[in-house]
Amino acid sequence: MSMLTSLSGYPEWLPEDQLVVQQVTELIRRKFELFGFAPIETRVVEPLSTLLAKGETDKEIYLLRRLQAAGDDDGDDKRVGLHFDLTVPLARYVLENRRQLEFPFRRYQIQKAWRGETPGSGRYREFLQADIDIIEGQHRSVSADVEIIQAVSEVMAALPIPPVRLHVNNRKLLEGFCLGLGIERITQTLRILDKLAKIGEQEVLGQLAAQVSLPREAATQCLALAGISGTSAAEVAGAVTALGVAHPLLDEGLDELASVLLACEGQAAAPVMADLSIVRGLDYYTGTVCETKFVQFPRYPTVAAGGRYDNLVADSAVSLPGVGMSIGITRILGLVLHEGLLRGSRKTPSCVLVALVSDERRGQSLGIARRLRARGIACEVYPRPVRYGQQIQYADRKGIPFVWFPPESGEGDGQVRDLRSKAQVSADEDIWVPPAEDLSARVIADGQALERVLATSPYR
Amino acid sequence: MSMLTSLSGYPEWLPEDQLVVQQVTELIRRKFELFGFAPIETRVVEPLSTLLAKGETDKEIYLLRRLQAAGDDDGDDKRVGLHFDLTVPLARYVLENRRQLEFPFRRYQIQKAWRGETPGSGRYREFLQADIDIIEGQHRSVSADVEIIQAVSEVMAALPIPPVRLHVNNRKLLEGFCLGLGIERITQTLRILDKLAKIGEQEVLGQLAAQVSLPREAATQCLALAGISGTSAAEVAGAVTALGVAHPLLDEGLDELASVLLACEGQAAAPVMADLSIVRGLDYYTGTVCETKFVQFPRYPTVAAGGRYDNLVADSAVSLPGVGMSIGITRILGLVLHEGLLRGSRKTPSCVLVALVSDERRGQSLGIARRLRARGIACEVYPRPVRYGQQIQYADRKGIPFVWFPPESGEGDGQVRDLRSKAQVSADEDIWVPPAEDLSARVIADGQALERVLATSPYR
Numbered sequence: 001m002s003m004l005t006s007l008s009g010y011p012e013w014l015p016e017d018q019l020v021v022q023q024v025t026e027l028i029r030r031k032f033e034l035f036g037f038a039p040i041e042t043r044v045v046e047p048l049s050t051l052l053a054k055g056e057t058d059k060e061i062y063l064l065r066r067l068q069a070a071g072d073d074d075g076d077d078k079r080v081g082l083h084f085d086l087t088v089p090l091a092r093y094v095l096e097n098r099r100q101l102e103f104p105f106r107r108y109q110i111q112k113a114w115r116g117e118t119p120g121s122g123r124y125r126e127f128l129q130a131d132i133d134i135i136e137g138q139h140r141s142v143s144a145d146v147e148i149i150q151a152v153s154e155v156m157a158a159l160p161i162p163p164v165r166l167h168v169n170n171r172k173l174l175e176g177f178c179l180g181l182g183i184e185r186i187t188q189t190l191r192i193l194d195k196l197a198k199i200g201e202q203e204v205l206g207q208l209a210a211q212v213s214l215p216r217e218a219a220t221q222c223l224a225l226a227g228i229s230g231t232s233a234a235e236v237a238g239a240v241t242a243l244g245v246a247h248p249l250l251d252e253g254l255d256e257l258a259s260v261l262l263a264c265e266g267q268a269a270a271p272v273m274a275d276l277s278i279v280r281g282l283d284y285y286t287g288t289v290c291e292t293k294f295v296q297f298p299r300y301p302t303v304a305a306g307g308r309y310d311n312l313v314a315d316s317a318v319s320l321p322g323v324g325m326s327i328g329i330t331r332i333l334g335l336v337l338h339e340g341l342l343r344g345s346r347k348t349p350s351c352v353l354v355a356l357v358s359d360e361r362r363g364q365s366l367g368i369a370r371r372l373r374a375r376g377i378a379c380e381v382y383p384r385p386v387r388y389g390q391q392i393q394y395a396d397r398k399g400i401p402f403v404w405f406p407p408e409s410g411e412g413d414g415q416v417r418d419l420r421s422k423a424q425v426s427a428d429e430d431i432w433v434p435p436a437e438d439l440s441a442r443v444i445a446d447g448q449a450l451e452r453v454l455a456t457s458p459y460r
Numbered sequence: 461m462s463m464l465t466s467l468s469g470y471p472e473w474l475p476e477d478q479l480v481v482q483q484v485t486e487l488i489r490r491k492f493e494l495f496g497f498a499p500i501e502t503r504v505v506e507p508l509s510t511l512l513a514k515g516e517t518d519k520e521i522y523l524l525r526r527l528q529a530a531g532d533d534d535g536d537d538k539r540v541g542l543h544f545d546l547t548v549p550l551a552r553y554v555l556e557n558r559r560q561l562e563f564p565f566r567r568y569q570i571q572k573a574w575r576g577e578t579p580g581s582g583r584y585r586e587f588l589q590a591d592i593d594i595i596e597g598q599h600r601s602v603s604a605d606v607e608i609i610q611a612v613s614e615v616m617a618a619l620p621i622p623p624v625r626l627h628v629n630n631r632k633l634l635e636g637f638c639l640g641l642g643i644e645r646i647t648q649t650l651r652i653l654d655k656l657a658k659i660g661e662q663e664v665l666g667q668l669a670a671q672v673s674l675p676r677e678a679a680t681q682c683l684a685l686a687g688i689s690g691t692s693a694a695e696v697a698g699a700v701t702a703l704g705v706a707h708p709l710l711d712e713g714l715d716e717l718a719s720v721l722l723a724c725e726g727q728a729a730a731p732v733m734a735d736l737s738i739v740r741g742l743d744y745y746t747g748t749v750c751e752t753k754f755v756q757f758p759r760y761p762t763v764a765a766g767g768r769y770d771n772l773v774a775d776s777a778v779s780l781p782g783v784g785m786s787i788g789i790t791r792i793l794g795l796v797l798h799e800g801l802l803r804g805s806r807k808t809p810s811c812v813l814v815a816l817v818s819d820e821r822r823g824q825s826l827g828i829a830r831r832l833r834a835r836g837i838a839c840e841v842y843p844r845p846v847r848y849g850q851q852i853q854y855a856d857r858k859g860i861p862f863v864w865f866p867p868e869s870g871e872g873d874g875q876v877r878d879l880r881s882k883a884q885v886s887a888d889e890d891i892w893v894p895p896a897e898d899l900s901a902r903v904i905a906d907g908q909a910l911e912r913v914l915a916t917s918p919y920r
Contacts, residue, residue, distance in 0.1 A: 012500070015500055038808040041478060062526055093472065102857050397562050
């Protein structure tokens, strides 16, 4: 409802929305831990050489420089920049610490990342990501791909957000198909195909002809491949085979894709489908690739993505294959909170406002608060001894459900008022408990807002 | 035990230590929420003009620049830098959003901050802070100071770390004392006094004479004031009065300090004492100031600090007084984890490793894992069908307490083995529960390590 952006691309939230961000993040964390992923955090900066080692991301990096540094004369090897994802830092961390880690290394990482992109819908310069990855030892297996995709599918289904679908493809399948067609400039071909959703078939055909000199027939075959999608491994394989292109790498990719589809068939989580138009831009993917979209908002950018990278975690001594996905928390909540689909039930964790009778009796109110807190009930004391009406208004504006009035005599039970029902009863601060649903701020879904958004959203 | 610093000043941790960082952070968060502080996060960057508006911190700021930006010609008004604390961003956030916030605004904020300082013991370039602040409306009250100090005292006492003590002073007391002595260059005088612990009495006397031309007698009086400490409000006031200096601002500061001491007397949390040598460097403090130290490691830097700032949250339209403190999570855990005082009970959240019989029966192991997870038991499936001994070794190295063997026939109950007792029993994955203390990774305190550190630490 209330994204605050006084600096373009850097979202901030009001407390009632931050409570939602926090609960969603905590839910993701708990799910990741249930799957046996261990937490790490990496520093936010990496040497520029690490950031530039893979992929085509050089335009997006923020470099750091100390305000008082002597000039701008740091060599490239000394320059550091903010990480633009959590995968490149993971690769560096694993290589540095590989003697102290157990493999397969299963880690999750929930941190911000930064890209100097032009801000737009769902595109931020600062954003929170939640990643899981499995870095295998020597033994590479598609079962890790399956596990990552199933975990993300389950996590996404557990979040209080509109339904999503995972679109899976395989880079070997794409590259094998190109090889089978005799295409030489595969990377460039795939980069053009990756723009299909954005620029459309005619423009892709045009670029394939102009930029990689692809014969019309091969280009049409590529488009036909990209048009294949479905949840049945057999049907997808049949559709690919029907195109009449053959190559061992294509078969390998198709087998891996089938493994993922078969494992996810009929599972009680977010649906997983093959979508052979998925390429993923980053250069380091080598097998399974996956993009997750809101089913009802297909034009909103991808909200979770990733894939297999068999050459990223590598130096002169070792090469450790890995696979992982990243959930874009800011991107998801950017839509969900901006459109008011979710909101916090109140603006504070406080369940109780303890009223203040007078400055002299502040100790009494503080004592009541202390005893409530000792039993896990979040509360605050109103700071000034103004009339009760004003203290109640404050609680009401913050959505605090209960106000506690200390005993008038200074001894015995006080009174607690439910601000919604106006019911007021005597209560002992060592015994009273609020209804379970009032104990903490909750995330509330607004069904009417979803109806409205479905009717009017530009992302339909 | 294992701080990883391939880039100086940027600490990273192994998973077993990150679990400690996370649990300590979560404990602080829960305590802050019990006190009715609401969460916010601010973007990590602020305009340079905001960062430089207050205080003497210009040497420490990291500026950002896009790698592909056209030259270095951004004007000062366009330049942004990483925040060096969470108080200056809070002030900016509150001013920007004041129409949507309720006052007093009670917020907590747990985020990293960055300073381009020379790294040293407990001094990092990237560090995690946990702040609470109360931004008052028009009505300023020392009861907010009391509340912040009591909250931090309770939080620190609840953490599984060596005991700490809060050292409290008041800037009005210091400034009033200087005014009473007829000192004109008060800021510079206090800045020199602030170095007392570092450089000693003789050097302070010398600098007070050389740099602010303070007469010997006034300088000696300042040192006498800085030597006063204690937990009794009456005794501290008596000691100050005995110095024979008088000024209304001194009395005001002494009254506020007394309020804090009286409120904290006899509370069951970390002790709070007056320590009139405390100045706090940052220019924005105007009343109560506080520094928290490890009692047994007085030479280790301050682990939590803050105070009152009545002019920081101000623009041409409003000025909102506030008070807050910041807990240095990285600094605390820098000592605690580095010395091995705490460690995680295992290297992963996994409570159970589900063994894999064969590739064909992978679905069976995945099904067992799914059912354990459905009941909140974190687990992972071993990825390859190697001999059980090897699978058990993997669990053992990661500290996973239980290994689950699927039924040999493929049906019926499996067996679960406790790797510590070697006891192995039949178990149904829909019923079996681990002992409560094994469900999640725990933080374990190592008493022997504390003995060793107390005997050898340079911070004694």
